[in-house]
Amino acid sequence: MPNTISTDLDQALALLQAGELVGIPTETVYGLAADARRPEAVAKIFALKGRPADHPVIVHIAGAAQLDDWAQDIPDSARKLAAAFWPGSLTLILKRKPHVPDAVTGGQDTVGLRAPAHPLTHALLERFGGGLAAPSANQFGHVSPTTAQHVYNEFGSQLGLILDGGPCQVGVESTIVGLTGEQPTLLRPGGVPAEAIEAVLGVKLIHHQKADSAKLRVSGLLDSHYAPRTPLLVGPLAALEGEAYRRFEAGQRVALLHRSQMLQAVCGAESVAMPLDPANYARELYATLRACDGGRFDVLLLERPPEEADWLAVNDRIKRAASGWLG
Missing domain, CATH: 3.40.50.11030 (Threonylcarbamoyl-AMP synthase, C-terminal domain)
Known part of the structure:
Protein backbone atom coordinates (compact mmCIF):
# COMPACT_ATOMS: atom_id res chain seq x y z
CA MET A 1 0.00 0.00 0.00
CA PRO A 2 1.42 3.45 -0.89
CA ASN A 3 2.49 5.57 2.08
CA THR A 4 -0.03 8.25 1.14
CA ILE A 5 -2.96 5.87 1.86
CA SER A 6 -3.85 5.58 5.55
CA THR A 7 -6.61 6.01 8.14
CA ASP A 8 -4.75 8.71 10.11
CA LEU A 9 -7.37 11.34 11.02
CA ASP A 10 -4.82 13.44 12.92
CA GLN A 11 -2.68 13.79 9.79
CA ALA A 12 -5.74 14.53 7.64
CA LEU A 13 -6.87 17.23 10.05
CA ALA A 14 -3.42 18.83 10.15
CA LEU A 15 -3.15 18.92 6.36
CA LEU A 16 -6.61 20.45 5.92
CA GLN A 17 -5.97 23.08 8.58
CA ALA A 18 -2.73 23.95 6.76
CA GLY A 19 -4.66 24.57 3.52
CA GLU A 20 -3.62 21.32 1.83
CA LEU A 21 -5.65 18.68 -0.02
CA VAL A 22 -6.73 15.28 1.31
CA GLY A 23 -8.50 12.42 -0.45
CA ILE A 24 -11.54 11.42 1.62
CA PRO A 25 -14.01 8.52 1.46
CA THR A 26 -17.75 9.03 1.30
CA GLU A 27 -20.51 6.51 0.83
CA THR A 28 -20.96 7.75 -2.76
CA VAL A 29 -17.45 8.25 -4.24
CA TYR A 30 -14.08 9.45 -2.93
CA GLY A 31 -13.65 13.22 -2.73
CA LEU A 32 -10.75 15.65 -3.07
CA ALA A 33 -11.12 17.82 0.01
CA ALA A 34 -9.95 21.29 1.04
CA ASP A 35 -11.05 23.88 3.60
CA ALA A 36 -14.09 25.48 1.95
CA ARG A 37 -13.50 28.75 3.82
CA ARG A 38 -10.10 29.31 2.15
CA PRO A 39 -10.18 30.22 -1.56
CA GLU A 40 -6.47 29.49 -1.94
CA ALA A 41 -7.03 25.95 -0.65
CA VAL A 42 -10.04 25.38 -2.90
CA ALA A 43 -7.99 26.66 -5.86
CA LYS A 44 -5.63 23.70 -5.36
CA ILE A 45 -8.57 21.34 -6.05
CA PHE A 46 -9.27 23.01 -9.37
CA ALA A 47 -5.61 22.99 -10.33
CA LEU A 48 -5.09 19.31 -9.51
CA LYS A 49 -8.33 18.15 -11.17
CA GLY A 50 -8.13 20.43 -14.19
CA ARG A 51 -11.63 21.60 -13.28
CA PRO A 52 -13.16 24.73 -14.91
CA ALA A 53 -13.01 27.66 -12.49
CA ASP A 54 -16.71 28.47 -12.85
CA HIS A 55 -17.82 24.92 -11.96
CA PRO A 56 -19.08 24.89 -8.34
CA VAL A 57 -18.07 22.32 -5.74
CA ILE A 58 -20.19 20.78 -2.99
CA VAL A 59 -19.44 21.75 0.61
CA HIS A 60 -19.43 18.77 2.97
CA ILE A 61 -20.52 19.43 6.55
CA ALA A 62 -21.03 17.31 9.65
CA GLY A 63 -24.79 17.74 9.84
CA ALA A 64 -27.89 19.92 9.72
CA ALA A 65 -26.69 22.09 12.61
CA GLN A 66 -24.23 23.69 10.16
CA LEU A 67 -26.78 24.61 7.50
CA ASP A 68 -27.05 28.17 8.79
CA ASP A 69 -23.27 28.60 8.65
CA TRP A 70 -23.37 28.41 4.84
CA ALA A 71 -26.91 29.18 3.66
CA GLN A 72 -29.54 31.85 4.23
CA ASP A 73 -33.30 32.06 3.63
CA ILE A 74 -33.39 28.32 4.22
CA PRO A 75 -36.83 26.88 3.41
CA ASP A 76 -38.57 24.38 5.67
CA SER A 77 -38.20 21.82 2.89
CA ALA A 78 -34.42 21.88 3.31
CA ARG A 79 -34.63 21.16 7.02
CA LYS A 80 -37.10 18.34 6.41
CA LEU A 81 -34.81 16.73 3.86
CA ALA A 82 -31.73 17.15 6.06
CA ALA A 83 -33.59 15.54 8.97
CA ALA A 84 -34.70 12.65 6.78
CA PHE A 85 -31.56 11.92 4.76
CA TRP A 86 -28.50 13.36 6.51
CA PRO A 87 -25.99 12.04 6.97
CA GLY A 88 -26.46 10.56 3.51
CA SER A 89 -26.30 10.83 -0.25
CA LEU A 90 -28.31 14.04 -0.73
CA THR A 91 -26.98 17.48 -1.71
CA LEU A 92 -29.15 20.56 -1.20
CA ILE A 93 -28.74 23.69 -3.34
CA LEU A 94 -29.56 26.74 -1.23
CA LYS A 95 -29.02 30.49 -1.25
CA ARG A 96 -25.47 31.14 -0.08
CA LYS A 97 -24.43 33.41 2.73
CA PRO A 98 -22.32 36.39 1.59
CA HIS A 99 -19.11 35.07 3.17
CA VAL A 100 -19.12 31.82 1.17
CA PRO A 101 -16.19 32.09 -1.28
CA ASP A 102 -16.85 32.42 -5.00
CA ALA A 103 -14.26 29.67 -5.43
CA VAL A 104 -16.81 27.24 -3.94
CA THR A 105 -19.94 28.52 -5.68
CA GLY A 106 -18.54 29.26 -9.12
CA GLY A 107 -19.60 32.88 -8.58
CA GLN A 108 -23.27 31.96 -8.24
CA ASP A 109 -25.59 33.03 -5.42
CA THR A 110 -26.19 29.41 -4.40
CA VAL A 111 -24.20 26.79 -2.52
CA GLY A 112 -24.43 22.99 -2.50
CA LEU A 113 -24.36 21.35 0.93
CA ARG A 114 -24.16 17.70 1.96
CA ALA A 115 -23.47 15.72 5.15
CA PRO A 116 -21.77 12.48 4.06
CA ALA A 117 -22.56 9.24 5.87
CA HIS A 118 -19.14 7.57 5.79
CA PRO A 119 -18.05 7.19 9.44
CA LEU A 120 -14.41 8.11 8.82
CA THR A 121 -15.21 11.34 7.00
CA HIS A 122 -18.06 12.14 9.40
CA ALA A 123 -15.58 11.93 12.28
CA LEU A 124 -13.14 14.12 10.34
CA LEU A 125 -15.83 16.76 9.70
CA GLU A 126 -16.87 16.81 13.36
CA ARG A 127 -13.27 17.42 14.38
CA PHE A 128 -12.63 19.92 11.59
CA GLY A 129 -15.62 22.04 12.56
CA GLY A 130 -16.05 23.84 9.23
CA GLY A 131 -16.91 22.67 5.75
CA LEU A 132 -14.86 20.76 3.21
CA ALA A 133 -15.13 21.51 -0.48
CA ALA A 134 -14.86 18.04 -1.99
CA PRO A 135 -15.64 17.16 -5.61
CA SER A 136 -14.78 13.65 -6.78
CA ALA A 137 -11.09 12.79 -6.46
CA ASN A 138 -10.30 12.34 -10.15
CA GLN A 139 -9.23 14.29 -13.20
CA PHE A 140 -12.15 16.41 -14.38
CA GLY A 141 -14.56 14.37 -16.49
CA HIS A 142 -12.91 11.01 -15.76
CA VAL A 143 -14.56 8.03 -14.03
CA SER A 144 -15.13 8.78 -10.36
CA PRO A 145 -13.06 6.82 -7.80
CA THR A 146 -14.69 4.36 -5.41
CA THR A 147 -11.57 3.13 -3.59
CA ALA A 148 -8.50 4.80 -2.10
CA GLN A 149 -6.36 2.97 -4.66
CA HIS A 150 -8.37 4.57 -7.48
CA VAL A 151 -7.48 7.99 -6.05
CA TYR A 152 -3.81 7.04 -5.83
CA ASN A 153 -3.88 5.74 -9.39
CA GLU A 154 -5.26 9.12 -10.48
CA PHE A 155 -2.92 11.45 -8.57
CA GLY A 156 -0.10 9.37 -7.06
CA SER A 157 2.17 11.31 -4.71
CA GLN A 158 0.62 14.66 -5.69
CA LEU A 159 -1.68 14.10 -2.69
CA GLY A 160 -0.09 14.07 0.74
CA LEU A 161 -2.79 11.79 2.16
CA ILE A 162 -5.68 9.64 1.01
CA LEU A 163 -7.92 8.44 3.83
CA ASP A 164 -8.77 4.79 3.23
CA GLY A 165 -12.40 4.07 4.03
CA GLY A 166 -12.72 0.95 1.91
CA PRO A 167 -14.93 0.60 -1.19
CA CYS A 168 -17.79 3.09 -1.47
CA GLN A 169 -21.13 1.51 -0.62
CA VAL A 170 -23.35 3.61 -2.93
CA GLY A 171 -20.94 3.98 -5.83
CA VAL A 172 -22.52 6.91 -7.68
CA GLU A 173 -22.62 10.56 -6.66
CA SER A 174 -25.23 12.16 -4.44
CA THR A 175 -28.68 13.22 -5.52
CA ILE A 176 -28.81 17.01 -5.97
CA VAL A 177 -32.03 18.90 -5.22
CA GLY A 178 -32.44 22.62 -5.88
CA LEU A 179 -34.47 24.49 -3.25
CA THR A 180 -34.10 28.10 -4.36
CA GLY A 181 -37.07 28.25 -6.73
CA GLU A 182 -40.81 27.98 -6.27
CA GLN A 183 -40.71 24.17 -6.47
CA PRO A 184 -37.99 21.68 -5.51
CA THR A 185 -36.00 20.53 -8.54
CA LEU A 186 -34.15 17.28 -9.14
CA LEU A 187 -30.88 18.52 -10.64
CA ARG A 188 -28.99 15.22 -10.55
CA PRO A 189 -30.27 11.72 -9.68
CA GLY A 190 -28.07 9.82 -7.28
CA GLY A 191 -27.87 7.84 -4.07
CA VAL A 192 -31.25 8.93 -2.67
CA PRO A 193 -34.22 8.02 -4.92
CA ALA A 194 -36.41 10.87 -6.13
CA GLU A 195 -39.48 9.01 -4.88
CA ALA A 196 -38.13 9.01 -1.31
CA ILE A 197 -37.55 12.77 -1.47
CA GLU A 198 -41.04 13.35 -2.85
CA ALA A 199 -42.51 11.26 -0.03
CA VAL A 200 -40.87 13.51 2.58
CA LEU A 201 -41.83 16.76 0.86
CA GLY A 202 -45.33 15.70 -0.21
CA VAL A 203 -44.79 17.21 -3.67
CA LYS A 204 -43.37 16.05 -6.99
CA LEU A 205 -39.88 17.14 -7.96
CA ILE A 206 -39.42 19.07 -11.18
CA HIS A 207 -36.73 17.43 -13.32
CA HIS A 208 -34.06 19.91 -14.37
CA GLN A 209 -34.61 19.22 -18.08
CA LYS A 210 -38.12 20.66 -17.68
CA ALA A 211 -37.15 23.44 -15.31
CA ASP A 212 -35.74 26.86 -16.05
CA SER A 213 -32.36 25.86 -14.64
CA ALA A 214 -30.17 26.27 -17.70
CA LYS A 215 -28.20 29.04 -16.02
CA LEU A 216 -27.70 27.11 -12.78
CA ARG A 217 -24.36 25.28 -12.67
CA VAL A 218 -24.09 22.27 -10.37
CA SER A 219 -21.79 19.27 -10.22
CA GLY A 220 -22.26 16.50 -12.73
CA LEU A 221 -24.58 18.14 -15.26
CA LEU A 222 -22.17 18.31 -18.19
CA ASP A 223 -23.13 16.17 -21.18
CA SER A 224 -19.76 14.39 -21.03
CA HIS A 225 -18.70 13.30 -17.55
CA TYR A 226 -17.70 10.20 -15.55
CA ALA A 227 -16.09 8.87 -18.74
CA PRO A 228 -13.40 6.20 -19.20
CA ARG A 229 -10.57 7.10 -21.56
CA THR A 230 -11.36 4.01 -23.63
CA PRO A 231 -14.36 4.61 -25.96
Whole structure:
Protein backbone atom coordinates (compact mmCIF):
# COMPACT_ATOMS: atom_id res chain seq x y z
CA MET A 1 0.00 0.00 0.00
CA PRO A 2 1.42 3.45 -0.89
CA ASN A 3 2.49 5.57 2.08
CA THR A 4 -0.03 8.25 1.14
CA ILE A 5 -2.96 5.87 1.86
CA SER A 6 -3.85 5.58 5.55
CA THR A 7 -6.61 6.01 8.14
CA ASP A 8 -4.75 8.71 10.11
CA LEU A 9 -7.37 11.34 11.02
CA ASP A 10 -4.82 13.44 12.92
CA GLN A 11 -2.68 13.79 9.79
CA ALA A 12 -5.74 14.53 7.64
CA LEU A 13 -6.87 17.23 10.05
CA ALA A 14 -3.42 18.83 10.15
CA LEU A 15 -3.15 18.92 6.36
CA LEU A 16 -6.61 20.45 5.92
CA GLN A 17 -5.97 23.08 8.58
CA ALA A 18 -2.73 23.95 6.76
CA GLY A 19 -4.66 24.57 3.52
CA GLU A 20 -3.62 21.32 1.83
CA LEU A 21 -5.65 18.68 -0.02
CA VAL A 22 -6.73 15.28 1.31
CA GLY A 23 -8.50 12.42 -0.45
CA ILE A 24 -11.54 11.42 1.62
CA PRO A 25 -14.01 8.52 1.46
CA THR A 26 -17.75 9.03 1.30
CA GLU A 27 -20.51 6.51 0.83
CA THR A 28 -20.96 7.75 -2.76
CA VAL A 29 -17.45 8.25 -4.24
CA TYR A 30 -14.08 9.45 -2.93
CA GLY A 31 -13.65 13.22 -2.73
CA LEU A 32 -10.75 15.65 -3.07
CA ALA A 33 -11.12 17.82 0.01
CA ALA A 34 -9.95 21.29 1.04
CA ASP A 35 -11.05 23.88 3.60
CA ALA A 36 -14.09 25.48 1.95
CA ARG A 37 -13.50 28.75 3.82
CA ARG A 38 -10.10 29.31 2.15
CA PRO A 39 -10.18 30.22 -1.56
CA GLU A 40 -6.47 29.49 -1.94
CA ALA A 41 -7.03 25.95 -0.65
CA VAL A 42 -10.04 25.38 -2.90
CA ALA A 43 -7.99 26.66 -5.86
CA LYS A 44 -5.63 23.70 -5.36
CA ILE A 45 -8.57 21.34 -6.05
CA PHE A 46 -9.27 23.01 -9.37
CA ALA A 47 -5.61 22.99 -10.33
CA LEU A 48 -5.09 19.31 -9.51
CA LYS A 49 -8.33 18.15 -11.17
CA GLY A 50 -8.13 20.43 -14.19
CA ARG A 51 -11.63 21.60 -13.28
CA PRO A 52 -13.16 24.73 -14.91
CA ALA A 53 -13.01 27.66 -12.49
CA ASP A 54 -16.71 28.47 -12.85
CA HIS A 55 -17.82 24.92 -11.96
CA PRO A 56 -19.08 24.89 -8.34
CA VAL A 57 -18.07 22.32 -5.74
CA ILE A 58 -20.19 20.78 -2.99
CA VAL A 59 -19.44 21.75 0.61
CA HIS A 60 -19.43 18.77 2.97
CA ILE A 61 -20.52 19.43 6.55
CA ALA A 62 -21.03 17.31 9.65
CA GLY A 63 -24.79 17.74 9.84
CA ALA A 64 -27.89 19.92 9.72
CA ALA A 65 -26.69 22.09 12.61
CA GLN A 66 -24.23 23.69 10.16
CA LEU A 67 -26.78 24.61 7.50
CA ASP A 68 -27.05 28.17 8.79
CA ASP A 69 -23.27 28.60 8.65
CA TRP A 70 -23.37 28.41 4.84
CA ALA A 71 -26.91 29.18 3.66
CA GLN A 72 -29.54 31.85 4.23
CA ASP A 73 -33.30 32.06 3.63
CA ILE A 74 -33.39 28.32 4.22
CA PRO A 75 -36.83 26.88 3.41
CA ASP A 76 -38.57 24.38 5.67
CA SER A 77 -38.20 21.82 2.89
CA ALA A 78 -34.42 21.88 3.31
CA ARG A 79 -34.63 21.16 7.02
CA LYS A 80 -37.10 18.34 6.41
CA LEU A 81 -34.81 16.73 3.86
CA ALA A 82 -31.73 17.15 6.06
CA ALA A 83 -33.59 15.54 8.97
CA ALA A 84 -34.70 12.65 6.78
CA PHE A 85 -31.56 11.92 4.76
CA TRP A 86 -28.50 13.36 6.51
CA PRO A 87 -25.99 12.04 6.97
CA GLY A 88 -26.46 10.56 3.51
CA SER A 89 -26.30 10.83 -0.25
CA LEU A 90 -28.31 14.04 -0.73
CA THR A 91 -26.98 17.48 -1.71
CA LEU A 92 -29.15 20.56 -1.20
CA ILE A 93 -28.74 23.69 -3.34
CA LEU A 94 -29.56 26.74 -1.23
CA LYS A 95 -29.02 30.49 -1.25
CA ARG A 96 -25.47 31.14 -0.08
CA LYS A 97 -24.43 33.41 2.73
CA PRO A 98 -22.32 36.39 1.59
CA HIS A 99 -19.11 35.07 3.17
CA VAL A 100 -19.12 31.82 1.17
CA PRO A 101 -16.19 32.09 -1.28
CA ASP A 102 -16.85 32.42 -5.00
CA ALA A 103 -14.26 29.67 -5.43
CA VAL A 104 -16.81 27.24 -3.94
CA THR A 105 -19.94 28.52 -5.68
CA GLY A 106 -18.54 29.26 -9.12
CA GLY A 107 -19.60 32.88 -8.58
CA GLN A 108 -23.27 31.96 -8.24
CA ASP A 109 -25.59 33.03 -5.42
CA THR A 110 -26.19 29.41 -4.40
CA VAL A 111 -24.20 26.79 -2.52
CA GLY A 112 -24.43 22.99 -2.50
CA LEU A 113 -24.36 21.35 0.93
CA ARG A 114 -24.16 17.70 1.96
CA ALA A 115 -23.47 15.72 5.15
CA PRO A 116 -21.77 12.48 4.06
CA ALA A 117 -22.56 9.24 5.87
CA HIS A 118 -19.14 7.57 5.79
CA PRO A 119 -18.05 7.19 9.44
CA LEU A 120 -14.41 8.11 8.82
CA THR A 121 -15.21 11.34 7.00
CA HIS A 122 -18.06 12.14 9.40
CA ALA A 123 -15.58 11.93 12.28
CA LEU A 124 -13.14 14.12 10.34
CA LEU A 125 -15.83 16.76 9.70
CA GLU A 126 -16.87 16.81 13.36
CA ARG A 127 -13.27 17.42 14.38
CA PHE A 128 -12.63 19.92 11.59
CA GLY A 129 -15.62 22.04 12.56
CA GLY A 130 -16.05 23.84 9.23
CA GLY A 131 -16.91 22.67 5.75
CA LEU A 132 -14.86 20.76 3.21
CA ALA A 133 -15.13 21.51 -0.48
CA ALA A 134 -14.86 18.04 -1.99
CA PRO A 135 -15.64 17.16 -5.61
CA SER A 136 -14.78 13.65 -6.78
CA ALA A 137 -11.09 12.79 -6.46
CA ASN A 138 -10.30 12.34 -10.15
CA GLN A 139 -9.23 14.29 -13.20
CA PHE A 140 -12.15 16.41 -14.38
CA GLY A 141 -14.56 14.37 -16.49
CA HIS A 142 -12.91 11.01 -15.76
CA VAL A 143 -14.56 8.03 -14.03
CA SER A 144 -15.13 8.78 -10.36
CA PRO A 145 -13.06 6.82 -7.80
CA THR A 146 -14.69 4.36 -5.41
CA THR A 147 -11.57 3.13 -3.59
CA ALA A 148 -8.50 4.80 -2.10
CA GLN A 149 -6.36 2.97 -4.66
CA HIS A 150 -8.37 4.57 -7.48
CA VAL A 151 -7.48 7.99 -6.05
CA TYR A 152 -3.81 7.04 -5.83
CA ASN A 153 -3.88 5.74 -9.39
CA GLU A 154 -5.26 9.12 -10.48
CA PHE A 155 -2.92 11.45 -8.57
CA GLY A 156 -0.10 9.37 -7.06
CA SER A 157 2.17 11.31 -4.71
CA GLN A 158 0.62 14.66 -5.69
CA LEU A 159 -1.68 14.10 -2.69
CA GLY A 160 -0.09 14.07 0.74
CA LEU A 161 -2.79 11.79 2.16
CA ILE A 162 -5.68 9.64 1.01
CA LEU A 163 -7.92 8.44 3.83
CA ASP A 164 -8.77 4.79 3.23
CA GLY A 165 -12.40 4.07 4.03
CA GLY A 166 -12.72 0.95 1.91
CA PRO A 167 -14.93 0.60 -1.19
CA CYS A 168 -17.79 3.09 -1.47
CA GLN A 169 -21.13 1.51 -0.62
CA VAL A 170 -23.35 3.61 -2.93
CA GLY A 171 -20.94 3.98 -5.83
CA VAL A 172 -22.52 6.91 -7.68
CA GLU A 173 -22.62 10.56 -6.66
CA SER A 174 -25.23 12.16 -4.44
CA THR A 175 -28.68 13.22 -5.52
CA ILE A 176 -28.81 17.01 -5.97
CA VAL A 177 -32.03 18.90 -5.22
CA GLY A 178 -32.44 22.62 -5.88
CA LEU A 179 -34.47 24.49 -3.25
CA THR A 180 -34.10 28.10 -4.36
CA GLY A 181 -37.07 28.25 -6.73
CA GLU A 182 -40.81 27.98 -6.27
CA GLN A 183 -40.71 24.17 -6.47
CA PRO A 184 -37.99 21.68 -5.51
CA THR A 185 -36.00 20.53 -8.54
CA LEU A 186 -34.15 17.28 -9.14
CA LEU A 187 -30.88 18.52 -10.64
CA ARG A 188 -28.99 15.22 -10.55
CA PRO A 189 -30.27 11.72 -9.68
CA GLY A 190 -28.07 9.82 -7.28
CA GLY A 191 -27.87 7.84 -4.07
CA VAL A 192 -31.25 8.93 -2.67
CA PRO A 193 -34.22 8.02 -4.92
CA ALA A 194 -36.41 10.87 -6.13
CA GLU A 195 -39.48 9.01 -4.88
CA ALA A 196 -38.13 9.01 -1.31
CA ILE A 197 -37.55 12.77 -1.47
CA GLU A 198 -41.04 13.35 -2.85
CA ALA A 199 -42.51 11.26 -0.03
CA VAL A 200 -40.87 13.51 2.58
CA LEU A 201 -41.83 16.76 0.86
CA GLY A 202 -45.33 15.70 -0.21
CA VAL A 203 -44.79 17.21 -3.67
CA LYS A 204 -43.37 16.05 -6.99
CA LEU A 205 -39.88 17.14 -7.96
CA ILE A 206 -39.42 19.07 -11.18
CA HIS A 207 -36.73 17.43 -13.32
CA HIS A 208 -34.06 19.91 -14.37
CA GLN A 209 -34.61 19.22 -18.08
CA LYS A 210 -38.12 20.66 -17.68
CA ALA A 211 -37.15 23.44 -15.31
CA ASP A 212 -35.74 26.86 -16.05
CA SER A 213 -32.36 25.86 -14.64
CA ALA A 214 -30.17 26.27 -17.70
CA LYS A 215 -28.20 29.04 -16.02
CA LEU A 216 -27.70 27.11 -12.78
CA ARG A 217 -24.36 25.28 -12.67
CA VAL A 218 -24.09 22.27 -10.37
CA SER A 219 -21.79 19.27 -10.22
CA GLY A 220 -22.26 16.50 -12.73
CA LEU A 221 -24.58 18.14 -15.26
CA LEU A 222 -22.17 18.31 -18.19
CA ASP A 223 -23.13 16.17 -21.18
CA SER A 224 -19.76 14.39 -21.03
CA HIS A 225 -18.70 13.30 -17.55
CA TYR A 226 -17.70 10.20 -15.55
CA ALA A 227 -16.09 8.87 -18.74
CA PRO A 228 -13.40 6.20 -19.20
CA ARG A 229 -10.57 7.10 -21.56
CA THR A 230 -11.36 4.01 -23.63
CA PRO A 231 -14.36 4.61 -25.96
CA LEU A 232 -17.59 3.36 -24.35
CA LEU A 233 -20.44 2.32 -26.66
CA VAL A 234 -23.87 1.55 -25.20
CA GLY A 235 -26.80 -0.35 -26.67
CA PRO A 236 -28.91 -3.53 -26.60
CA LEU A 237 -27.03 -6.82 -26.38
CA ALA A 238 -27.84 -7.89 -29.97
CA ALA A 239 -26.29 -4.72 -31.40
CA LEU A 240 -23.25 -5.06 -29.14
CA GLU A 241 -22.64 -8.66 -30.20
CA GLY A 242 -22.51 -7.60 -33.84
CA GLU A 243 -20.24 -4.67 -33.01
CA ALA A 244 -17.96 -6.94 -30.97
CA TYR A 245 -17.57 -9.32 -33.90
CA ARG A 246 -16.77 -6.47 -36.33
CA ARG A 247 -14.22 -4.98 -33.94
CA PHE A 248 -12.59 -8.37 -33.38
CA GLU A 249 -12.32 -8.92 -37.12
CA ALA A 250 -10.57 -5.54 -37.33
CA GLY A 251 -8.01 -6.69 -34.74
CA GLN A 252 -9.35 -4.71 -31.80
CA ARG A 253 -9.48 -5.78 -28.15
CA VAL A 254 -13.09 -5.72 -26.93
CA ALA A 255 -14.75 -5.87 -23.49
CA LEU A 256 -18.48 -6.67 -23.41
CA LEU A 257 -20.17 -5.50 -20.18
CA HIS A 258 -23.56 -7.20 -19.99
CA ARG A 259 -26.49 -8.04 -17.70
CA SER A 260 -28.16 -10.59 -19.98
CA GLN A 261 -27.17 -14.22 -19.79
CA MET A 262 -25.13 -15.07 -22.86
CA LEU A 263 -25.65 -18.59 -24.18
CA GLN A 264 -22.22 -18.62 -25.79
CA ALA A 265 -19.12 -16.48 -25.77
CA VAL A 266 -19.10 -13.53 -28.15
CA CYS A 267 -16.28 -13.95 -30.64
CA GLY A 268 -13.12 -12.23 -29.47
CA ALA A 269 -14.74 -10.25 -26.64
CA GLU A 270 -13.91 -10.51 -22.96
CA SER A 271 -17.17 -11.06 -21.08
CA VAL A 272 -17.75 -8.87 -18.00
CA ALA A 273 -20.95 -9.76 -16.12
CA MET A 274 -22.67 -6.77 -14.48
CA PRO A 275 -25.01 -6.97 -11.44
CA LEU A 276 -28.71 -7.50 -12.11
CA ASP A 277 -30.13 -5.08 -9.50
CA PRO A 278 -29.66 -1.28 -9.60
CA ALA A 279 -28.05 -0.88 -6.15
CA ASN A 280 -25.27 -3.38 -6.81
CA TYR A 281 -24.88 -2.16 -10.39
CA ALA A 282 -24.34 1.40 -9.14
CA ARG A 283 -21.86 0.16 -6.54
CA GLU A 284 -19.81 -1.70 -9.17
CA LEU A 285 -20.17 0.57 -12.23
CA TYR A 286 -17.21 2.93 -11.77
CA ALA A 287 -14.88 0.23 -10.46
CA THR A 288 -15.69 -1.94 -13.48
CA LEU A 289 -15.13 0.90 -15.94
CA ARG A 290 -11.78 1.65 -14.30
CA ALA A 291 -10.76 -2.01 -14.35
CA CYS A 292 -11.47 -2.16 -18.09
CA ASP A 293 -9.80 1.17 -18.84
CA GLY A 294 -6.13 2.09 -19.07
CA GLY A 295 -5.17 0.47 -22.36
CA ARG A 296 -6.39 -3.08 -21.80
CA PHE A 297 -9.06 -2.73 -24.50
CA ASP A 298 -9.67 -0.67 -27.63
CA VAL A 299 -13.40 -0.36 -26.98
CA LEU A 300 -15.88 -1.06 -24.17
CA LEU A 301 -19.36 -2.26 -25.15
CA LEU A 302 -21.97 -1.89 -22.42
CA GLU A 303 -25.46 -3.38 -22.47
CA ARG A 304 -27.99 -0.66 -21.75
CA PRO A 305 -29.72 -1.19 -18.36
CA PRO A 306 -33.51 -1.09 -17.90
CA GLU A 307 -35.29 2.27 -18.05
CA GLU A 308 -37.26 1.84 -14.79
CA ALA A 309 -37.21 4.59 -12.15
CA ASP A 310 -34.85 2.76 -9.81
CA TRP A 311 -32.21 2.74 -12.58
CA LEU A 312 -32.40 6.53 -13.05
CA ALA A 313 -29.03 7.39 -11.44
CA VAL A 314 -27.22 4.55 -13.22
CA ASN A 315 -28.63 5.54 -16.60
CA ASP A 316 -27.73 9.18 -15.99
CA ARG A 317 -24.08 8.26 -15.35
CA ILE A 318 -23.92 5.90 -18.34
CA LYS A 319 -25.43 8.56 -20.61
CA ARG A 320 -22.68 11.01 -19.63
CA ALA A 321 -19.90 8.40 -19.77
CA ALA A 322 -20.83 7.03 -23.20
CA SER A 323 -18.97 8.10 -26.33
CA GLY A 324 -21.62 6.57 -28.62
CA TRP A 325 -24.83 4.58 -28.84
CA LEU A 326 -25.78 1.50 -30.88
CA GLY A 327 -29.14 0.09 -31.88
